[in-house]
Amino acid sequence: MADVELRELRYFRAVATEGSLSRAAATLGMAQPPLSRAISQLERRLGVRLLDRDNRGVSPTPAGETLLAETARVLDAVSAAVHRTRRAARANPTLVVTAKPGVASTVLPRAVDAYRALPAAGEVEILVSGYGEQADLVRAGEVDLALIGSPLHGAGLDVEPLVGEPRVAALPAGHALADGRALTVADLHREPMPQWTDSTPEEVTYWSGRDTVPSSAPLTGPPIRDSAQLVEVVALGQAVALVPESLARANQRPDIVYRPVRDASPYVVGVAWLAGSRDRRVADFVRAASTLADPLAETA
Amino acid sequence: MADVELRELRYFRAVATEGSLSRAAATLGMAQPPLSRAISQLERRLGVRLLDRDNRGVSPTPAGETLLAETARVLDAVSAAVHRTRRAARANPTLVVTAKPGVASTVLPRAVDAYRALPAAGEVEILVSGYGEQADLVRAGEVDLALIGSPLHGAGLDVEPLVGEPRVAALPAGHALADGRALTVADLHREPMPQWTDSTPEEVTYWSGRDTVPSSAPLTGPPIRDSAQLVEVVALGQAVALVPESLARANQRPDIVYRPVRDASPYVVGVAWLAGSRDRRVADFVRAASTLADPLAETA
DNA sequence: CATCGGCCATACCCCCAGGGTATATCGCTC
DNA sequence: GAGCGATATACCCTGGGGGTATGGCCGATG
Structure with a gap:
């Protein structure tokens, strides 16, 4: 029992974020009644009321709030699974690493060079990404590694500080x-x-x-x-x-x-990857990049 | 497109771990042909060959190996979502914290007492779990917190060291x-x-x-x-x-x-929770438990 | 080398769950 | 109380997920 399906979670997310069954149905490209049924069924399966309905829409209950947060995790993990699997299937799997504009042209090339110097190094692809989306790219499996700036804490990511500056x-x-x-x-x-x-x-x-x-x-x-x-x-x-x-x-x-500013903590750039990854190339890259580390990084 | 469904992932996991479509079908309680079709369909959706077939069974390709690992993440996240949502629905949500036998009777009670002393403290439930399963319980959402021993590194978990001993x-x-x-x-x-x-x-x-x-x-x-x-x-x-x-x-x-042994690292007990949790009670518990911290913990 | 046995793939059928349309119901507003 | 904008219910239909039967392949076995 309780075999939740992804379709239901996708529906629930749409409804909870839209705050309305009818609007969510529109964005999902389907009619409202089946959506209503699907949500009811999800509530029955979980044995939990997820939404408070009234005449002006729906709003999540506390349980619904937690399910919404958990749903994000699940859908991230699914998206990551698809991307990583596809990437793993390519003949010469490329290590994809990203950073925001400034960092991508300064720290990143040095890290990539350090990795390429390794005997076991493979192909590396650099992706310049927008502000603040690096962690999401890692979680979604679209990239293997990201250089991120302070504060060095991303949910679900492991981070190794590389270089710091005041x-x-x-x-x-x-x-x-x-x-x-x-x-x-x-x-x-x-x-x-x-x-x-x-x-x-x-x-x-x-x-x-x-x-x-x-x-x-x-x-x-x-x-x-x-x-x-x-x-x-x-x-x-x-x-x-x-x-x-x-x-x-x-x-x-x-x-x-x-x-x-004497007592301000430094700005630190670190390399982040999916927590618990066992990928050999990821570990190699992190190790190579760590050779760039300077003492300031310790205080991150 | 590429709307993978959980059913397919559960099937794939069964097949990949059993190494055989027919055996997996048996454990899944279904017939072999639909399973075969479902896997083929998953491969078509991903555009990736996941299994090498021969007359004695199947074995995962490299892409299949990564999908298998990712599938574990996904199914963990789903299980966690269900458990957490159900727990959140209970009137007085109880904070559930677990530890293995030795720790459960020594460090854990002290941490729980420290938490209960907080003005905002809620109900706490203690679950004594088996060796090595604490991290899984947290990931699966069956508990909110776990005390785990060195080495303090669990994929997908955040860990705060508490007490150490040589x-x-x-x-x-x-x-x-x-x-x-x-x-x-x-x-x-x-x-x-x-x-x-x-x-x-x-x-x-x-x-x-x-x-x-x-x-x-x-x-x-x-x-x-x-x-x-x-x-x-x-x-x-x-x-x-x-x-x-x-x-x-x-x-x-x-x-x-x-x-x-002069140069052996200490044995450290830490409190672990789901990485990135924003749960107020979890944060309170960690903060309360941290007051037990002793200097040895720093070297973990 | 013919047979057998295990395994996966294909062919074909059936049924139900998921989706659509029409409509009822409920609160609020004017 | 009429109208509007929500969600829920009733009913139908179709696609796909699951079943059985069977074919094809390959290695083991006598």
Whole structure:
């Protein structure tokens, strides 16, 4: 019994995220009644009420919330299974490794070169991916490895730190804190700081500098999606930010000053792969990449 | 397209592990032809040949091997989803935490007490589980947390070390190394050491002491399944072993002597939970349990 | 070398679960 | 109370998943 099927989970996810059976049916390309039946059947199988219905739609019960989270895991795992199996079938299985734009042209080539120097090295393919999607690509099995930046914690991923660099404060020119003194993160806690959209609690803590120095001050500041926006809002005087030194070097401009922050944790780039992978080539790559490690990485 | 269904994965797993369509059909309680068709269909959907057939059965191709591994992940995730959802539906969701026999009566009660002392603490249920099945219970969603022993690495699990203790050498009375000198793991590498059955490479490395001092000497020694067997084979002079100090204290007997091993890594008990869990109670439990942490745990 | 036995693939049939359409029912709004 | 926008129910139909029978292949066996 309780032989849940993927179709039911896909349906449930659609319904729970849409908040409506009829809308979900539309996006699934099917009629509403069978969907209604399928969800009821899923509830019967689990013996659990998953949705509260009323006349304006549906909303997940607590049990439904957990099923929704678990469903994401399952569907990720399925997608990963399909991708990995297909990739494994190719004659010369290629190791696919990804990174976001900046890292892809700096750290990644060094790591790839280190791997290619191994006697047992195979083909490597580099995929440049968008901001924040590296972990998903690994989980979905579309890539074998990803270089990700701090904070180095991804659910379901194993991570090995590679290289680190200090973080510095980015201040609008003429800001009160820009007078030349060295700063501490506590100085920044009372200032508005940019908020990355869709960020996890860990990311919020890390980018606000609260990973080393906790603070209960409210988090304020303009929402941003990428580092170009970050530079803009700082230049406009809307916020101060804690940024990797390399970003500071790449964005020297008269309306922004950068200052060291003594007690900020460093920005670390690490290599991540699916937790528990037994793939020989993945292990080789990680080992080769680790030879790039510098001492700063320890403090991640 | 490529809408793989769980039924197909369950079938594939059965076939791949049985090594035969007809035997798998029997264990699945169905006839062989539909199974054959289902597998062919799965291969068509993936566009990948999964099995090599011959007249004496089937064996997985490399792609089939990866699919088999991925299938385990998927089915684990599904089972976890079902269990967690059902548990979440109960009125007062109980936090279920497990440990193997020894740990369940020593470290676990202390951790549970620390959690119960929290103002927001809820119900806690303790489940005593068998050797080596703790990680599976967490992955399958049957428990929320597990106390596991070194080596603290479980695929798909997050682990926080709690308490550690040194490991000592267990030697047959009269053994050449039992003359009172302090030992190093290198001394043990040339001796036969018990081999845990079904152990992962990490476990083999850890229990042979090769995690701190590598060695290429062949691994020899009698297979064992639990610590009672371990004590027996040492007492009989068939092997020497590296064991936690607490096990040594619990098994004082005239035909075994225990000796410190200076450079052996400690035995650490940690609390493990599903990687990336955002469950409030799980986080509370881990935080409460961490207050038990002692300095030795750092070296895990 | 003819036979047999085990195994997988194919052919063919049947039935039901999953999907469609039509409609009932329920709350809210105006 | 009429209308609207939801979900649930009733009923039908079809595709595919499962069954049985059988064919083809290969190695073992006398």
